[in-house]
Amino acid sequence: MPAKKRSPFYAGTYDGHECEDMDVQSRLDRVARFNVATCRRALRVYGLQKTVRTAIERRLRKLAKG
Numbered sequence: 749m750p751a752k753k754r755s756p757f758y759a760g761t762y763d764g765h766e767c768e769d770m771d772v773q774s775r776l777d778r779v780a781r782f783n784v785a786t787c788r789r790a791l792r793v794y795g796l797q798k799t800v801r802t803a804i805e806r807r808l809r810k811l812a813k814g
Contacts, residue, residue, distance in 0.1 A: 756782065756790040775800045784811050 757768040757775055769775050779800065782790060787808045791801065 755793060756786045757793065772797050772799050776803050779803045779807055782807055784808065787811070 754766070755768045757770075757778060759767045759769050759774075761767070769778060775797070776799070779787070779790070782804070787804050790796070790804050796804075
């Protein structure tokens, strides 16, 4: 799958299957390194946990401040 269509939580391909981080802690670890575009894509992930959504929104505010 092309990188631009890949989930922001993509974890790798294992045995021919694309996998992504599903647990809150793994996703929170990734959010800390997201840029604005990646945050926006992540907010559209189906079934996003509330804690992760809050962290993404916080990250967007931090990035907006500079």
